[in-house]
Amino acid sequence: MPDSPPPSDNIVIDVRHVEKSFGDGSNRIHVLKRVDFQAQTGEITMLVGPSGCGKTTLLSAIAGTMRVDSGEIRVFGHSLEKMSGPALTRFRAQKIGFIFQQFNLIPTLTVAENVGVPLLIQGLSNGKALKRSRDILEKVGLGDRWKERPNKLSGGQQQRVAIARALVHEPPLVICDEPTAALDAQNGEIVMDLFRQVARSADRSVIIVTHDNRIFSYADRIARMDDGEIVEVKEQDTGGQPHFEHPVHV
Numbered sequence: 221m222p223d224s225p226p227p228s229d230n231i232v233i234d235v236r237h238v239e240k241s242f243g244d245g246s247n248r249i250h251v252l253k254r255v256d257f258q259a260q261t262g263e264i265t266m267l268v269g270p271s272g273c274g275k276t277t278l279l280s281a282i283a284g285t286m287r288v289d290s291g292e293i294r295v296f297g298h299s300l301e302k303m304s305g306p307a308l309t310r311f312r313a314q315k316i317g318f319i320f321q322q323f324n325l326i327p328t329l330t331v332a333e334n335v336g337v338p339l340l341i342q343g344l345s346n347g348k349a350l351k352r353s354r355d356i357l358e359k360v361g362l363g364d365r366w367k368e369r370p371n372k373l374s375g376g377q378q379q380r381v382a383i384a385r386a387l388v389h390e391p392p393l394v395i396c397d398e399p400t401a402a403l404d405a406q407n408g409e410i411v412m413d414l415f416r417q418v419a420r421s422a423d424r425s426v427i428i429v430t431h432d433n434r435i436f437s438y439a440d441r442i443a444r445m446d447d448g449e450i451v452e453v454k455e456q457d458t459g460g461q462p463h464f465e466h467p468v469h470v
């Protein structure tokens with residue numbers, strides 16, 4: 221396949237003709253079928269679609285935690301396929317904050333130590349990392365829980381710790397899989413306002429996979445996926461004042 225032209229300045233994610241299958245022989249399933257997808261800086265992009273259509277698989281490919289079979293994924297103009305494993309790991313640590321469905325908190329560390337992990341990877345001292353971790357824990361409403369172990373917290377509180385850890389090193393790209401699933405309206409609003417702040421920066425971007433119809437008004441762009449393909453992309457005017465909906469059903 222010919223090398224793609226470099227993306228325009230505000231395209232942060234550029235996915236072209238990406239395919240991915242799992243399994244062999246008669247068990248083989250073609251999960252991503254020639255996906256094309258873009259996301260821009262200064263925006264929240266939501267990826268929606270029925271369960272099993274391939275959203276998490278696409279997110280994992282963009283996050284560089286899973287290699288694809290064919291096609292190309294550029295993040296900030298860098299082609300992920302062309303990076304070696306160690307280079308990809310370094311790139312991810314610097315550029316991307318992740319929130320996955322499983323919160324992946326380390327049970328033996330305190331809440332603040334968990335949040336500080338990306339800062340330690342970047343070489344900050346323990347003291348500075350702790351201060352910044354406590355600051356962001358304050359913002360997600362967990363300022364008083366920093367010394368606890370994660371298993372002492374509820375599911376929604378653990379989700380907020382995972383969100384704090386994804387944002388603490390101020391990565392230019394934040395990638396989230398169902399970030400509000402375990403959150404009540406008040407905490408959902410706090411978290412979405414934080415994502416909104418991130419996406420207000422001209423050089424940052426937030427991608428959210430979600431089934432949560434309470435948060436759709438925060439999206440600048442909604443990409444709908446079905447059966448391994450992006451079938452529709454809609455731009456939304458958030459009017460500067462998106463708000464967390466109180467749903468009839470979630």
Ligand SMILES: Nc1ncnc2c1ncn2[C@@H]1O[C@H](COP(=O)(O)OP(=O)(O)OP(=O)(O)O)[C@@H](O)[C@H]1O
Binds near residue numbers: 249278
């Ligand atoms: N590592 C894997 N090995 C085999 N099959 C997989 C793997 N990961 C995902 N799949 C399959 O790929 C399909 C798409 O899964 P994926 O998790 O991407 O869907 P999704 O749209 O995110 O679903 P949901 O909304 O329920 O989270 C499913 O059929 C799933 O079983």
